[in-house]
Amino acid sequence: xxxIVEFKDFSWKYKxxxxxxxxxxxxxxxxxxxxxxxxxxxxGKSTLCACINGLIPLKTRGFISGSVEIxxxxxxxxxMPDITARVGLIFQDPETQFIMMNVEDEIALGLETLGxxxxxxxxxxxxxxxxxxxxxxxxxxxxxxxxxxxxRVAIASILAMRPEILILDEPTSDLDPLGKQEVFELLEKIKxxxxxxxxxxxxxxxxxxxxxxxxxxxDDGEKKYDGDAAELLDKIDLxxxxxxxxxxxxxxxxxxxxxxxxxxxxxxxxxxxxISYTYPDKIQALKxxxxxxxxxxxxxxxxxxxxxxxxxxxxxxxxxxxxxxxVQLNEKVITEYxxxxxxxxxxxxxxxxxxxxxxxxxxxxxxxxxxxxKFPDKEIEKRHDEIVALLHLKKFEEVYESSFYLSKGIRQRxxxxxxxVLKPDILIVDEPSTGQDFLMISEFMKILxxxxxxxxxxxxxxxxxxxxxxxxxxVVILDDGKLIKKLPTEEFLKNEELQHNACFIPP
Amino acid sequence: xxxKGVIISTSTLSKTFFSYIPTDSFIxxxxxxxxxxxxxxxxxxxxxxxxxxxxxALLILDIILIxxxxxxxxxxxxxxxxxxxLLANSSIFIAWCLFSQRAxxxxxxxxxxxxxxxxxxxxxxxxxxTIYYASRIALRSLIMFFLALMFFIGTTDRDLIHGLxxxxxxxxxxxxxxxxxxxxxxxxxxFQIIKEAMQTRGVEFKRASIPQKIRNFVSIFIAMIVLLxxxxxxxxxxxxxxxxxxxxxxxxxxxxxxxxxxxxxxxAAVLMFFAFSIYLRIYNYSLVDFLLNYIxxxxxxxxxxxxx
Numbered sequence: 001x002x003x004i005v006e007f008k009d010f011s012w013k014y015k016x017x018x019x020x021x022x023x024x025x026x027x028x029x030x031x032x033x034x035x036x037x038x039x040x041x042x043x044g045k046s047t048l049c050a051c052i053n054g055l056i057p058l059k060t061r062g063f064i065s066g067s068v069e070i071x072x073x074x075x076x077x078x079x080m081p082d083i084t085a086r087v088g089l090i091f092q093d094p095e096t097q098f099i100m101m102n103v104e105d106e107i108a109l110g111l112e113t114l115g116x117x118x119x120x121x122x123x124x125x126x127x128x129x130x131x132x133x134x135x136x137x138x139x140x141x142x143x144x145x146x147x148x149x150x151x152r153v154a155i156a157s158i159l160a161m162r163p164e165i166l167i168l169d170e171p172t173s174d175l176d177p178l179g180k181q182e183v184f185e186l187l188e189k190i191k192x193x194x195x196x197x198x199x200x201x202x203x204x205x206x207x208x209x210x211x212x213x214x215x216x217x218x219d220d221g222e223k224k225y226d227g228d229a230a231e232l233l234d235k236i237d238l239x240x241x242x243x244x245x246x247x248x249x250x251x252x253x254x255x256x257x258x259x260x261x262x263x264x265x266x267x268x269x270x271x272x273x274x275i276s277y278t279y280p281d282k283i284q285a286l287k288x289x290x291x292x293x294x295x296x297x298x299x300x301x302x303x304x305x306x307x308x309x310x311x312x313x314x315x316x317x318x319x320x321x322x323x324x325x326x327v328q329l330n331e332k333v334i335t336e337y338x339x340x341x342x343x344x345x346x347x348x349x350x351x352x353x354x355x356x357x358x359x360x361x362x363x364x365x366x367x368x369x370x371x372x373x374k375f376p377d378k379e380i381e382k383r384h385d386e387i388v389a390l391l392h393l394k395k396f397e398e399v400y401e402s403s404f405y406l407s408k409g410i411r412q413r414x415x416x417x418x419x420x421v422l423k424p425d426i427l428i429v430d431e432p433s434t435g436q437d438f439l440m441i442s443e444f445m446k447i448l449x450x451x452x453x454x455x456x457x458x459x460x461x462x463x464x465x466x467x468x469x470x471x472x473x474x475v476v477i478l479d480d481g482k483l484i485k486k487l488p489t490e491e492f493l494k495n496e497e498l499q500h501n502a503c504f505i506p507p
Numbered sequence: 508x509x510x511k512g513v514i515i516s517t518s519t520l521s522k523t524f525f526s527y528i529p530t531d532s533f534i535x536x537x538x539x540x541x542x543x544x545x546x547x548x549x550x551x552x553x554x555x556x557x558x559x560x561x562x563x564a565l566l567i568l569d570i571i572l573i574x575x576x577x578x579x580x581x582x583x584x585x586x587x588x589x590x591x592x593l594l595a596n597s598s599i600f601i602a603w604c605l606f607s608q609r610a611x612x613x614x615x616x617x618x619x620x621x622x623x624x625x626x627x628x629x630x631x632x633x634x635x636x637t638i639y640y641a642s643r644i645a646l647r648s649l650i651m652f653f654l655a656l657m658f659f660i661g662t663t664d665r666d667l668i669h670g671l672x673x674x675x676x677x678x679x680x681x682x683x684x685x686x687x688x689x690x691x692x693x694x695x696x697x698f699q700i701i702k703e704a705m706q707t708r709g710v711e712f713k714r715a716s717i718p719q720k721i722r723n724f725v726s727i728f729i730a731m732i733v734l735l736x737x738x739x740x741x742x743x744x745x746x747x748x749x750x751x752x753x754x755x756x757x758x759x760x761x762x763x764x765x766x767x768x769x770x771x772x773x774x775a776a777v778l779m780f781f782a783f784s785i786y787l788r789i790y791n792y793s794l795v796d797f798l799l800n801y802i803x804x805x806x807x808x809x810x811x812x813x814x815x
Contacts, residue, residue: 050744059747084750091748095693096741100685101665108761110749115757122761143692158749319703343709354734355697356704358726368726369708404733418708 002072003028004165004197005052010066012047012056021047023221024066029165029199034191036212036229037201040243040437042407044221045201046092049167051075052199054083070165085114088158092170092435094150095142097157103129103145104138107157114161128160131190133182146305147174151183159190166190167199173434176304176463178503180204184211203437205245206507208232217242243439250469251493251506258490261473267331268292269426269457270316275325277311285311287481288325295425296455298448300462300472300489304503308481309461313428316459317346340373347424351431353411356418360404362397365414369422387421391447409440416447426457433464445471465507469493477502528584528660532577533769535661539670541770542662545572546654548777552784553650559639561794562646569653576661585660592652596645603641604633611636664688666764673764679753686742693738694731701730 007027013020021044029035029052037045050056051068054075068075070083091097100106107128111121129135132152142150151171158166168187172180184207191198202208208215209229217225217235219242225235232239239246270293277286285308293299293316301309314320315327318334327334329345337345350356359365366387370380388394391413400406403414412432419427429448433441441464449471452458462468468475468489475492477484484501492498493506529535534542553565578585611634621629668688672681702712710723787794 050748053748055744055748059744080747081750081752081755084748089748091741091745093741096738097745099682099689099742099746101663101668101688105665105762109751112759112761113749113751113755113757115755115759117759118761118763121759142689143696161749314703317707319706339706339711340709343707346707348704348707350700350704354730354737355700356730357733358701358705358730360729373709422708 001030004031004071005029006069007051008067008069010051010068011064012051013063014047015061015063017062019221021221022051025223027216027223027226029197031164031197032195033214034198034212035200036208036215037199037218038203038205038208038215038242038244039218039224040439041409041435043218043242045218046169048218049089049169049199049201052165052167053087053089054078054080055089058083081113084163085161086163087165087167088161088163089167090154090158090169090171092173094147094154094174097154098142098150102139102141103134103153103156106153107160110157110161124160124162128156131159132156132186148176148179148305151175155183155186162194163196165197165199167201169201170203170435171200172202172204174305176503177465177505179305180207181505187211203245205232205239206247209247217244243437245438245466247507250466254469255490255493258488261488263294264296264455265294267294268328269295269297269330271328271331272312272315273325273328275315275322275327277315277320277323279311285481286315286322289481289483290325291476291483291486293426293457293459295457296452298452298458298471298473299476299486300460300468300474301476301478302462302468302502302504303478303484307478309478310430311481312478313348313430313459313461316426316428317348318342319348343369343373343424344422345424346426346428347419347422349412349416349419349427349429349432351434353408353415356415357403357411360402362393362400362403362406362414365403365418366393366421369418373422383421383423387417390420391417393417408435409444412436412440412444413447416444420451424456426459427451428459428461430461431463432460433462433467441467463503465505468504469507475502527663528576528578528582530577530661532575532661534572534576534657536769537661537773538764538766538770539662539667540674541766541773542658543667544774545777546658548781549654550651552781553647555784555788556794557643558793558795559642559646562643562650564795565650566646566653569650569657572657573653573660576657578660588656592656596648596652599648600641600645603644604637605631607637607640608632609636609640610634611639669762669764672760672762674766678755678758682746682751682753689742690738694735697731697734698727701727 005028007025010022010025011020012022025048037048039045047056050060052070054070056062057064057076058078058080064076070078070087075083098106100109104125107125108121111124116124125138126135129137132155134149134152134156137145137149137153145153151174155168155171166187172183175183187198187200188211190196200208200212209232212229215225215227215229215232216223217238224242225232225238233246236246270291272289272291275286275289276284278284289312301312303309311320315322315334316329318327318337318339321335329337329342334342357365359368363384366384367380370383375383388397393410393414396406396410396414403411406414416429427448432444432448436444445467448458448460460467460472472489474486474488476486477492477498479501485498487498492502492504499506549565549569553562556562556565574580608630609632613635614632615635615638616631616633619628619630621627668681668685671684672678705723705726706712712720712723715723784794787797
C-alpha cells in the first residue's frame with residue numbers, strides 16, 4: 001500500500017530558531033490511519049502538522065533538508081490551495097481560527113474558495129453543523145460561543161471542505177472532559193463514515209490509546225517511537241522521559257488513602273452568602289450561591305463550560321460585585337477593602353500568562369505589584385530574591401533579558417511569581433493545564449501543593465481530571481450558575497452521579 | 508438572509524462604534540453602501556451651509572432618518588449613546604467659546620486668564636459672533652453624529668463586508684476590513700482581561716494620578732502588543748491553512764447582497780439634493796429661504812403650465 005504522506009529524512013529549522021525543530025524524520029501515513037502524535041511541549045509536534053498541510057515550507061521561512069510528499073507530490077512543488085483542498089488543519093486556539101463574523105460565514109469562507117455554488121455551500125454548512133452538533137448556530141457571532149463551541153465550529157469549517165486528511169493540533173484543550181469525549185467520538189464517527197485519515201496531536205494518553213490505531217512520540221525534534229497505540233503503555237521509560245502522562249488508577253488510590261479534612265480555623269476566610277450575578281447581555285451566570293472557604297483549603301471549582309466558575313471566583317477578589325447577596329473576606333464585606341488591600345490577600349493567576357505579564361524584564365515583572373503598592377526598596381529586593389528562589393526562576397533571569405522570549409510554561413511560572421510576591425493568603429488559579437504537557441503541569445501543581453502545606457488557601461478552576469483527583473482536597477461543583485455541592489474529593493470520586501453533573505470523567 | 512433580503516445577524520462590534528440595534532425598517536433594508544453614501548454626502552452638504560436655520564433643517568432631516576430606522580428611541584442603550592454624544596458636543600461648544608476669541612457687535616463676557624510675557628495670552632472673549640460660530644460648529648458636529656448613528660444602528664459590520672463583496676470590491680480588501688473588525692472585537696476583550704489582571708496586582712485605575720494612569724495604560728499596551736503579534740501570526744496561519752488565496756478566479760459568493768431599485772432611487776435623490784446644494788452655495792441662497800420663497804411659486808406655476 002502506498003503512503004499518502006511520506007517524510008523522507010526530513011529536517012526543518014525556523015529562520016529564528018537556534019537549532020533544528022525537526023531532525024531527520026522518516027514517517028509514512030497510510031489512507032485510513034488514525035495517527036496520534038504525542039510528546040512534550042516544544043517537541044516539534046505542531047511543526048510536523050504544519051509540514052503535512054504545506055504551511056511549512058510554502059508559507060514559513062526556514063531551512064529544509066529531505067522532503068515531505070503528499071499524495072506522491074513533494075510539497076515544495078505544490079501550491080497551498082492544492083494541498084488544503086485535500087488536507088485540513090485545525091489549530092489549538094479556537095479564538096484565532098475564527099476569521100469571520102458568524103458561524104455561517106466562517107464555514108462558507110473555505111467553501112467559496114473551492115468555487116462551490118450557493119446551493120451546495122448551504123447544504124454543506126447544514127451538514128457540517130449537524131455533524132458537530134451545532135445545528136441552528138449559523139447566525140451566532142464568536143462572542144456568543146463558548147470555547148468548546150468555537151472548537152466545534154473550527155472542526156465543522158474544515159469538515160465542510162471534505163478533506164481526505166484531517167489534522168487536529170490539540171483540539172480539545174479548552175473543553176471539559178465530557179466535551180473532549182464528544183469530540184473524540186465525533187472524530188471516530190466521521191472517520192468511519194468518510195474513510196478519513198486523521199492525525200491528532202494530544203496529551204491525552206488514554207484517549208490516544210482508545211481511539212488511535214497508531215502513535216508516534218516526538219521529543220526534541222526526533223521521532224522516538226512509531227508503533228501500535230495499544231502497545232504504548234509497554235514503553236513506560238520512554239513515556240516518562242518524554243514527559244507523557246502514564247495513566248494510573250489515581251481515583252482508587254485516592255479513595256483508599258482518604259484522610260479527614262482538618263480545618264485550621266472555624267471562621268471562613270471567604271464567605272459567600274446568597275449571591276447572584278447577571279451579565280449586561282442578560283445571561284444569569286450565578287444563581288443564589290452560598291459558600292464558605294477556610295484557610296488552608298485546596299479547592300477545585302469544577303463544572304462544564306459556561307457553568308459560572310470564572311464568574312464565581314471573580315467575586316472572591318472584588319473584580320465583580322454581586323447584584324444580590326454579599327461576599328466577605330476575613331469577616332469583612334469585600335467592598336470595604338481597597339483594590340491594593342485585596343491584592344495582598346487574594347492572588348489571581350490567569351489561564352493565559354500573556355494576559356498577566358506586562359513588563360519587559362523578569363525582574364520588573366516580579367517587582368511590579370510591590371512597586372505599585374509603594375513598598376520600600378529593601379523589602380522589594382528581599383521578596384524578589386525569595387520568590388525567584390522558590391519558583392526556580394534565577395537561571396531564567398540570568399539568561400533571558402526579556403520575559404517575552406520565555407516558553408509558555410515558564411511564563412506561567414513567572415505570572416505565579418508576580419502574584420505570590422505580594423504574599424496573598426488565598427491564591428486563585430484559572431485552569432493551570434491549558435497547552436501544557438504533563439511534566440509542566442506536575443511541576444506547577446507541586447508548587448501549589450507546597451504553598452498549601454504552608455497553609456495558603458488554593459482555589460483552582462480546572463477541567464483536568466488528573467489535577468482534580470490528585471491535588472484538590474475538596475471540589476465545588478457548579479452547573480448552570482447553581483452550586484450543586486461542595487464535598488471532599490474522595491467522596492466526589494465515589495459518586496458517579498455528581499461526576500456526571502460536573503462533566504467529569506476519571507483520569 | 509430574511510425574506511426581505513436583510514442579513515439578520517448580531518454585530519461582533521456591538522460594544523464599539525457599531526452600536527447595531529436590530530430593527531425591521533426601510534433604512535435597515537437599504538444596502539449598507541447606500542447608507543454609507545447618505546452618511547458621506549449629507550455630511551458634505553452640512554459644510555455647504557453656514558446659516559443656523561439651514562443647519563437646523565438638516566438636523567431635522569437627520570432626526571427623520573433616525574426615526575425611520577424604527578429604533579426604540581427611549582431604550583436605555585439608545586439614550587446612553589445620545590447622552591454620551593450630547594455631552595461631548597457640549598464640550599465642543601464650550602471649547603469654541605473659550606478659545607476662539609471672535610470679535611462681534613455685542614460682547615457678553617471678556618477676561619484675561621493667562622499672560623506668558625509677550626509670547627502668549629489666553630483671553631476669553633464671548634461675543635454674539637462667538638456664540639453664532641460655536642453653534643454652527645456644534646450643529647454640524649451633531650448632524651454628522653446623527654448620520655453616523657443612522658448608519659451604525661442600522662448596519663452590522665457583517666452587512667458592510669457582504670455589501671462590499673456584492674459590488675465586486677476585491678476579496679483582499681474585504682478580508683482585510685473583516686480582519687480589522689474581528690481584531691477590534693478580540694483585542695477589546697484582551698484589553699479588559701489585562702486591565703483586570705493589573706487590578707488583581709493592586710493597580711487602581713480610577714484613583715490613580717494622571718502620570719500613574721498613563722504608566723498603567725502603557726503597561727497594558729505592552730501586553731497587548733505581545734498578544735497582537737501572537738494572534739496575528741495564528742490568524743494568518745489559520746487563513747493560509749484553509750487555502751484562502753487573496754486572488755482566485757474560481758471563488759464564489761455565498762451571501763449575495765446586491766443594490767436594489769430603492770437603493771438607486773435613494774442614491775439619485777441624495778445626489779440631486781447635493782447638486783441643488785451646490786447651486787444654492789454658488790448663488791449664496793439659504794436652503795430654508797429658498798424652499799419657503801421659491802417652492803410655493805414653482806408649485807403655483809404647475810397648474811397654469813398644465814392648463815396651458
